[in-house]
Amino acid sequence: MSLRFRAKEAKANPDDDDEKNQKKQRMVVDLGNGSEVIYFPRIIKMEDSWKFFDYLNNRIPWNRPTIRVFGRSCLQPRDTCYVAGEGVTQLIYSGYRPHPYSWDDFPPLKDILDIVLKVLPGSRFNSLLLNRYKGGNDYVGWHADDEKLYGSTPEIASVSFGCERDFFLKIKPSKSSQDRRTDDEPVSKRLKKKDNLDQHSFTLKHGSMLVMRGYTQRDWIHSVPRRAKAESTRINLTFRHVLQ
Ligand SMILES: O=C(O)CCC(=O)C(=O)O
Numbered sequence: 715m716s717l718r719f720r721a722k723e724a725k726a727n728p729d730d731d732d733e734k735n736q737k738k739q740r741m742v743v744d745l746g747n748g749s750e751v752i753y754f755p756r757i758i759k760m761e762d763s764w765k766f767f768d769y770l771n772n773r774i775p776w777n778r779p780t781i782r783v784f785g786r787s788c789l790q791p792r793d794t795c796y797v798a799g800e801g802v803t804q805l806i807y808s809g810y811r812p813h814p815y816s817w818d819d820f821p822p823l824k825d826i827l828d829i830v831l832k833v834l835p836g837s838r839f840n841s842l843l844l845n846r847y848k849g850g851n852d853y854v855g856w857h858a859d860d861e862k863l864y865g866s867t868p869e870i871a872s873v874s875f876g877c878e879r880d881f882f883l884k885i886k887p888s889k890s891s892q893d894r895r896t897d898d899e900p901v902s903k904r905l906k907k908k909d910n911l912d913q914h915s916f917t918l919k920h921g922s923m924l925v926m927r928g929y930t931q932r933d934w935i936h937s938v939p940r941r942a943k944a945e946s947t948r949i950n951l952t953f954r955h956v957l958q
């Protein structure tokens with residue numbers, strides 16, 4: 715399997731010490747057909763990121779629910795927690811209805827949201843799904859966050875702390891989305907191109923943010939696979955906007 719990065723604008727240099735510059739660094743990946751991913755290698759200072767990590771690791775009421783996948787019950791392969799504003803429509807995924815905690819229960823989450831909104835002015839988020847991967851055996855399988863309550867073009871901002879993990883994106887194996895891209899090309903060209911353009915990978919670093927927007931949830935799926943070498947804990951926060 716070939717996973718290649720296609721960056722329209724690749725300015726990232728995570729070793730740069732200048733904090734202001736770091737916040738401005740981003741890689742924009744145009745996935746085509748109105749889908750886009752932006753990766754910010756560092757939106758939160760290293761030291762602050764560890765403070766947030768410790769808080770989240772110790773204070774969030776993590777839960778490992780039983781979910782339903784392809785009609786079977788199984789333990790979700792990572793810890794989770796859900797936070798949503800008052801009156802926000804209840805989230806249900808894989809037959810699981812997480813209890814919505816309030817933003818006021820965990821004030822540092824509002825600080826992280828403020829940082830996210832400084833980087834993404836004009837964006838709106840009213841809910842947050844938290845994930846904790848306790849080691850390399852914890853993962854999230856291929857999926858799209860395409861629940862109706864997020865609308866047709868949701869923006870999802872995903873902030874990572876702790877152990878670096880790989881994040882993969884690949885085009886949804888649906889005939890319609892493949893056809894839209896490749897209708898008028900010969901098969902040989904199509905196959906070659908497919909390897910390069912239909913899959914992307916990112917290493918999500920401590921203090922980084924990855925944003926998915928446009929039609930990414932309609933046309934693409936993503937995953938954080940098992941990694942034998944990832945021994946320590948990773949915490950990931952995905953900020954979302956539920957339509958009211
Ligand atoms: O942990 C991650 O980076 C991704 C999590 C994710 O895809 C999700 O919560 O829907």
Ligand SMILES: [Fe+2]
Nearest residue numbers: 857858859936
């Ligand atoms: Fe997701």
